[in-house]
Amino acid sequence: MQIKKYTDYGLRTLIYLGIRSPGSVVTINEICDAYDIPRNHLNKVIHQLGKEGFIRTKRGKNGGFSLAAPPHEIRLDHVIRRLEGDTPWVNCHSPTCTIEPACELQHILAEGKRAFYQFLSNYTLASIIGNKAQLERIFTTNTL
Amino acid sequence: MQIKKYTDYGLRTLIYLGIRSPGSVVTINEICDAYDIPRNHLNKVIHQLGKEGFIRTKRGKNGGFSLAAPPHEIRLDHVIRRLEGDTPWVNCHSPTCTIEPACELQHILAEGKRAFYQFLSNYTLASIIGNKAQLERIFTTNTL
DNA sequence: TCTGTATATGCATTAATAATGCATCTTATA
DNA sequence: TATAAGATGCATTATTAATGCATATACAGA
Numbered sequence A, B: 001m002q003i004k005k006y007t008d009y010g011l012r013t014l015i016y017l018g019i020r021s022p023g024s025v026v027t028i029n030e031i032c033d034a035y036d037i038p039r040n041h042l043n044k045v046i047h048q049l050g051k052e053g054f055i056r057t058k059r060g061k062n063g064g065f066s067l068a069a070p071p072h073e074i075r076l077d078h079v080i081r082r083l084e085g086d087t088p089w090v091n092c093h094s095p096t097c098t099i100e101p102a103c104e105l106q107h108i109l110a111e112g113k114r115a116f117y118q119f120l121s122n123y124t125l126a127s128i129i130g131n132k133a134q135l136e137r138i139f140t141t142n143t144l
Numbered sequence C: 001t002c003t004g005t006a007t008a009t010g011c012a013t014t015a016a017t018a019a020t021g022c023a024t025c026t027t028a029t030a
Numbered sequence D: 001t002a003t004a005a006g007a008t009g010c011a012t013t014a015t016t017a018a019t020g021c022a023t024a025t026a027c028a029g030a
Helices: A005-018 A028-035 A039-051 A076-084 A105-120 A132-143 B005-018 B028-035 B039-051 B076-084 B105-120 B132-143
Strands: A055-058 A064-067 B055-058 B064-067
Touching: A005 A028, A005 A039, A005 A055, A005 A064, A005 A076, A028 A039, A039 A055, A039 A064, A039 A076, A076 A105, A105 B105, B005 B028, B005 B039, B005 B055, B005 B064, B005 B076, B028 B039, B039 B055, B039 B064, B039 B076, B076 B105
Parallel strands: none
Antiparallel strands: A055 A064, B055 B064
16 A cells, blocks of 8 residues: 555656746656656656646647646645546455455445545645745755 | 555455354365465465454464454454555655655645544444345355 | 657566465464 | 464565656757
8 A cells, every 4th residue: 555656756746846937847857857766657657647637748849848737726636546546445356256245345445545535635736845945945956 | 556465365354254153263274265365375364363463363273263352343444554554655765755854745645544544443344244144145155 | 841859659678566385383182 | 193273484476566668749940
């Protein structure tokens, strides 16, 4: 039980964008350098973030991506649900569990998952950007 | 984001014990046959269930294990927390994330995890045993 | 229109971790 | 003391996530 690095990278990207002035465009390479994470993986994350509508991506020269909405409008539950994939937290099939029809576990876990995401729905990208000034400092220090 | 088979097997074992008369002793082989799951893995699950105090195990001839408490007293959050392992749902180290000190993600996710387990704390082994008669039927049919 | 720079896409490979298998030890009891 | 049960440790396999690599596509500006 742990979110994937994939999801983690997506959130870090949003944080990086979130402390920028609205509409400012950054590239995948810039994020990779900032966090020292592999380009190939991030590539796919950025792509999905674009497809899901969290960021706007633009190809070609002077291309890159930027937030599609202000940080306080990007909800954590939405981002994590999408990046993480919204599958059940218990797998009653493959292989099929014989008691499945008489077992309430899957339903209770599904509700538990709902409780988790409902809690997260109270938070946005703005919520996880704790100390904006400190974040800016970290990034500029790393880049130099 | 999915519970491990390990945890799943543990819960299935408790369900199997839960529909038995109190104190009745079963063996690892019996559980393996009932669910068609590998003995080696279940071995370790049973061992931990014993260590954690959910079941009482007994070695040697005529040995086996039984529930250490009635089903309605065995809380789901306790069982899953123990079997699943209670580690953070995001890993800010290995490798260390540079923005960790300025990032609220880990704290919010920790609270989200808390919300999940708090929800589960309303349920017990008795809760996931939906249809006791049907369960009994499934097991006797499988055994024949 | 050509060239360079950016994301998009698919497939191959590696890494991490869970699951399983195997061997053997320990304990209890008939 | 033989047998049947769980306990334990290590080896192997399977699964899935992560990473690497190659190349396509799009866009901007010279």
